[in-house]
Amino acid sequence: MNSTPTQLAAWAASDEKSRGRRFKEPAPSFRGEFQRDRDRIIHSTAFRRLVYKTQVFVNHEGDLYRTRLTHSIEVAQIARTIARALQLNETLVEAICLAHDLGHTPFGHAGQDALNDCMRDYGGFEHNLQSLRVVDELEERYAAFPGLNLTFETREGILKHCSVNNARLLGDVGERFLRREQPSLEAQIANLADEIAYNNHDLDDGLRAQLLTIEQLREVPVFRRQHDVVLATYPEVSDRRLIHEVVRRMINYVVTDLIETSSAAIGEAAPADVDAVRHHSTALIGFSEAVRAEHLELKRHLRDHVYRHYRVLRMTNKASTVIRGLFDTFFKRPELLPSEHAESARDMEAQSGDAGRARAVADYIAGMTDRYAIVEYERLFDPAKRS
Incomplete structure (x- = not known):
């Protein structure tokens, strides 16, 4: 497939048709609106903090495990590949992915669960909402406005989940949850790229930490299939290279399926523009049923053998x-x-x-x-x- 940039599809989000920012600003001179978003996210204090926030393993347990920062970069890399292949807005996808965990607590999901429990009588705590709060209110960098003043499209993509009660308080980005509409295709890609990244990279970290074994993972079809191919092709390969080769092939397998399945779904729906995407009855970015089942099986295996490991x-x-x-x-x-x-x-x-x-x-x-x-x-x- 041609990897060179192509003209955006009619249903892609575009800088020119952005719904704008909460506080009006002059247009950027030498970059697009979504590039400005991406740059502001990278320069934010919250983004720098992600380097010392847990993905699965607490930061001091080892230098080579994923952190929230490396996870966010890996999500963006996967999402950009998908967006380019589907002629969608690569820069917007990258901005959403780099911002999606800005509101995450220390200590990963354990920290979020604990803080949510503490906040149960006060509106609860959810890291997607907190990420939006970070970019809308908490970052203090600009004299003219609070937060980063990102575009609607980036903010929409950050907010993956939202209750009806919270949606009523969020203005424009909350409306789709009240109307039961879809987000942009770029936001849909960011959501699934996140799942692909943490599934495959948590597997890698689990093996490095010796919470998983190759024998256990061979119970999972999507791993066993690629493991067999690598061993047949490179019978003398070292353990470290074997694992890396299997993981990269697993990612390629699910990403290819996602691109092909989504391309077919978009072609069938033939949305006229990004608003038609939002009004479509279902999400248009997704896996085939077979790959989705394998993806969920790997997720369950990681839950049982990594996330619930006694360590x-x-x-x-x-x-x-x-x-x-x-x-x-x-x-x-x-x-x-x-x-x-x-x-x-x-x-x-x-x-x-x-x-x-x-x-x-x-x-x-x-x-x-x-x-x-x-x-x-x-x-x-x-x-x-x-x-």
């Missing part, structure tokens, strides 16, 4: 202890927060009562890296640690 569960238990300890202490005594966050807690409590104070505490905790959360916990609870 990972021990980490998640520690993460829960740290997050809950931080939240309970700062919520009860917000004066213990750093000055800037204590002021935010006072202001938000004045506006929304306990829910406002809780949200300010959640903002502070969600912005932490793994190691900063651990240090902050020690400052609060270890008498020998300097405050």
Whole structure:
């Protein structure tokens, strides 16, 4: 397939037809609107913090495991390939992928689950909503507006999931959840590229950490098939190269299926433009039924053998202890927060009562890296640690 850039399809999102930004700005002189979004995301404080936020393994457990930052870059790389093949907006896809985890807590999903439980009486916590909150409100870089002032299309793609109650509070990006509409094809690609990346790269990290074995993984058809091909082609290959070769072929297999299946679905639907995509009854980006079943089977295998491994569960238990300890202490005594966050807690409590104070505490905790959360916990609870 030709890899050179081609003209965008009629149903692709485009800079010229963007729904714009929350705060009006002059158009950029030497780049497109979505390129400006991508650049602002890369330069944000929240993006830099991702290098010290857990994917599966806590940062200090090893230098070679994925972090939220490397995961986001890998998602963007996969998504760009798909977007280019389908003549969709590669730059918009990249911006969405690089921003999708900006609101994630320290300690991965364990941290999110713990913070959501702490926030249960105050509106809950969900990292997609928090990522939107980061780019809309929490980043402090520009004199003219809060947040990064990204385009509607990038913000729409960041918000993968949303309850009806939350959607009512989010204005333009919440409307599709109320109307039961689809997001752009670029947003749909970002969503599935995320799944492809964490499935295959968590497998790689699980093998590196010796939570998985080749023998276990051969129970999974999508792995066994590629493993057999690699061994037949390279019988003397080293273990490390074997694993890498199998993983790259697995990614290529599901990405190729996604491109071919989505191309057929788009061709059949023949949407006139991006708005027709949004009004379509179903998503147009997806796997074939056979590959989707294999993809889910791998996901279940990782859940049973990696995410529920006792070593990972021990980490998640520690993460829960740290997050809950931080939240309970700062919520009860917000004066213990750093000055800037204590002021935010006072202001938000004045506006929304306990829910406002809780949200300010959640903002502070969600912005932490793994190691900063651990240090902050020690400052609060270890008498020998300097405050």
